[in-house]
Amino acid sequence: MNLNRIIRHLFMTRWHVNSAFPARSLIAIGNAVIESHRAHIGQIRFAVEGALHSTALLNGKSARQRAIEVFSELRVWDTEHNNGVLIYLLLADRDVEIVADRGIHARVGADEWETICREMESEFREGRYESGAVRGVRRVTQLLATHFPVAQPEKGELPVSPVVL
Template structure:
């Protein structure tokens, strides 16, 4: 994609486009999926959908990975008790998916696991199955968290908000 096409895509889309893509009911179901997931393990999960980057970020050449790392920090996904937070990030304008896991979980899984989840989500998104794909990704991450950080005391303390972040 050339630079002009990238700029046009990013500057054309905004949070309203992301909201429209998932719908109010879809966003509520995704939030509930995160809440249900976190009730079954000791981990924390954040879902962030960003329509497009602002001009200063585009000017600096910020990639989807760079932005996901920044949001991982801003949303405090790294700041969980067991270092097992996970961020699922979509950058709609670039059609990119980034899944970042904190060191406590990443050390137990490795990059191939995250790539597999990302590939499945990508296939669902390409088929126009946004909500279903995100729900499946939440379930896959939940399965990993249940395997490596099972619920040891009920209820699990919710350290991060469950709502989908739309930017």
């Protein structure tokens, strides 16, 4: 059990989340997702969570484990081509996790996802939350456009608005 991590999570408030991701930033991220969906038939969701619930925290749940739960809760896996991608940020840890459905994960290696996560985390460490999130969406867009290009315009299967948990 990491005492510093517990303290960060306990003191992470909704105010901190709203400060890092005000409404205008959520709109910009949502617009980046909308723009992204014009380039491919994949589906992107962006979710930010301030901190883990105390039970999850005390049980040592990792950001990756929580991201997988959110992937399921938001039904990112529920796409026709199995090409949904969740970009998840656990703000208290400043940890970005990308969870990709099997259709896209089979074509994109874990190293590529990890590179995008590290780039976003670097932006977040500098306090550039909006630009880091938009940059992450654009980098995921490049991968989806390469492997799932648009054949014809279609309606997105998942909501495009960012989720604050």
